[in-house]
Amino acid sequence: METIRATAVCRLRDYTNDDIPALVAILNQIYADEPTTVEQEQHWERTYPAGNPRLRRVAEMEDGRMAGYGSCMRPFWTARPDFYNVFVAVDPAWQRRGIGQALLAAVAPFAEENGFTKLRTSCKEDSAGTVRFLERAGFAQIGIRFEQALDVQRFDETPFLDAVERTKAAGYEVVTLAQARQEDPEADRHLYEVFAATIVDVPFPGDERAEPNYDNFRAGTLDAPNTPAEGVFIARREGRMVALTTLELLPNGIGITGTTGVLAAQRGRGVAAMIKLASLRYLKEQGYRAARTHNDTANPPILALNEKLGYRRLPGWLAWEKRL
Numbered sequence: 001m002e003t004i005r006a007t008a009v010c011r012l013r014d015y016t017n018d019d020i021p022a023l024v025a026i027l028n029q030i031y032a033d034e035p036t037t038v039e040q041e042q043h044w045e046r047t048y049p050a051g052n053p054r055l056r057r058v059a060e061m062e063d064g065r066m067a068g069y070g071s072c073m074r075p076f077w078t079a080r081p082d083f084y085n086v087f088v089a090v091d092p093a094w095q096r097r098g099i100g101q102a103l104l105a106a107v108a109p110f111a112e113e114n115g116f117t118k119l120r121t122s123c124k125e126d127s128a129g130t131v132r133f134l135e136r137a138g139f140a141q142i143g144i145r146f147e148q149a150l151d152v153q154r155f156d157e158t159p160f161l162d163a164v165e166r167t168k169a170a171g172y173e174v175v176t177l178a179q180a181r182q183e184d185p186e187a188d189r190h191l192y193e194v195f196a197a198t199i200v201d202v203p204f205p206g207d208e209r210a211e212p213n214y215d216n217f218r219a220g221t222l223d224a225p226n227t228p229a230e231g232v233f234i235a236r237r238e239g240r241m242v243a244l245t246t247l248e249l250l251p252n253g254i255g256i257t258g259t260t261g262v263l264a265a266q267r268g269r270g271v272a273a274m275i276k277l278a279s280l281r282y283l284k285e286q287g288y289r290a291a292r293t294h295n296d297t298a299n300p301p302i303l304a305l306n307e308k309l310g311y312r313r314l315p316g317w318l319a320w321e322k323r324l
Contacts, residue, residue, distance in 0.1 A: 010067050010099060012106055015056035017045055022066035026091050031124075034292070035252055039225045047219035052076045055110040059090070059099045067094040070103030072110040072119075079200075079211040083118035083321065084111035100133055112324050119322045120206065126315035139320040143205025146303065148311035150291045152255075152283045155310065160277055167270035172242070174278045177222075177232035180241075191234060192217050194241050198261025203299050205319030221246050221258065231255070231282060233275045235262070242266040245275045247283070255283045257293040260302060272305055280309070 015023075020041045028035040048054070052074055059068035068090035075085045086108055090100045111119055123130040125144065180187040196212035204210070221227050226248045235243035243262040247255045257279065262271050283291055294317065295302050 010059045010061055010094075010097075010102075012057050012102065013060055015058050015069065015071075017042075019058055019066060019069075020045065023069050023089075026066065026069065026089055029092050030089055033252070034254065034256070035250055037225070037251060043219070043223070043225050047215075047223070049076045049216070053084075053110070053114050055107050057103060057106045059094075059103055061094075067091050068099045068103050070107040072107040074114070074116075075120075076213075077210060077216060079209045081208075082116065083120045084114070084116050086111070086119045086121050088121075095129065101137070104137060108324070117324045119324065121320050122317045123320070124315055125318050131318070134320050137322065139322040141318055142321045143319040145205060145294045145317045145319070147292060147294050147314040147316050148303075148306050149314050150280070150306075150309060150311045151289070152280055152291050153289055155280055155284065157277055157281065160273060160309070163270050164274050164277060167274045170269060171237050172269070172271055172274065173236050174275055175234050175236060176230050177234060178229035180234055180236075181229065188218070188222050189214075190241050191222075191232070191244060194234075194244050194263060195221075195259060195261060197263055198244075199259065201264070202261070206321060224248070226250065227258065231279070233278045233282070235266075235271045235275050237266070243271045243275055245272075245279050247279055249286075249288070253287070253289040255279075255288045255291050257291065260293075267301075272302070273309075276305065276309065 021038050024036055024038050024041055054071065054073035056069070056071040058066055061067050068088065070086075070088045072084050072086045075081045075083070086104065088100050088103045090103070108119060111117070119139070120142075121134065121139065123134065177187065177191060180191070184190065192214050195217055199210045199212055202210060221232065227246055228249065231247035231249060233245050234241050243266060245260040246258040248258050249255050257276075260272055260276060280291055292314070293306060293311065295306070
């Protein structure tokens with residue numbers, strides 16, 4: 001272990017799976033409106049791609065409590081990355097003590113050691129302290145992903161039902177993944193094919209594009225503890241899957257839309273609205289209080305759909321980049 005020069009009460013050490021509960025506690029203080037769980041973080045640990053470069057460090061107090069966490073990794077979800085992703089989280093009770101700076105200094109060189117000269121990270125738009133921290137560390141903003149929210153208990157789908165009926169009359173139907181699995185033993189693979197064909201069209205800040213991978217799709221959607229098969233909605237036409245929308249169900253009564261995608265040949269026919277409405281109906285019936293979604297500013301069709309449905313703007317996620 002090595003001592004952090006910024007404070008006499010902390011030291012840096014390697015991260016282990018035993019740190020998951022403490023990390024979850026810190027994350028849920030920082031991101032209280034979108035909490036994670038020990039089960040979810042254990043799942044991410046089990047399904048992390050073998051061989052993908054990653055360095056993680058923990059800032060530990062003298063009594064063994066975790067004060068902060070830092071990581072630097074190759075972004076396995078991105079096509080042809082020319083950067084590494086860095087993340088630092090410090091217990092709010094121990095912020096502004098130099099711990100974040102020490103963690104960043106400990107993990108950031110890992111990118112250069114692996115031949116990369118750029119770092120990227122993100123933070124909430126309204127997190128003034130984090131914005132100052134990143135600016136002082138030499139990061140520059142490269143984009144923003146909007147976050148929008150909808151009160152599902154007050155949401156009235158009546159104005160949209162005629163349009164849904166027209167889409168259904170054109171031959172489209174909505175089923176859940178749970179239902180599709182009962183009819184098709186290859187439902188998971190067929191759903192992935194729709195995801196892979198549509199996710200590549202989704203823009204992310206900094207011209208980033210997704211790299212579809214079946215194992216990652218299984219980990220992030222099909223097998224994720226917070227995404228039940230009943231919370232994955234599929235549009236079919238003539239028995240063929242043509243669109244999907246997925247939900248991540250959080251323990252605080254919020255459902256996040258993970259992915260909404262429609263095959264290119266089926267767009268402009270109300271399919272996205274039809275499956276989004278099915279997901280909102282599910283959240284309402286299950287007692288969830290709100291739906292949230294994150295979208296890049298360069299994705300006007302889905303932003304327009306969300307606004308039509310009544311989503312309201314929340315502080316977004318700023319994307320940052322630093323050249324080493």
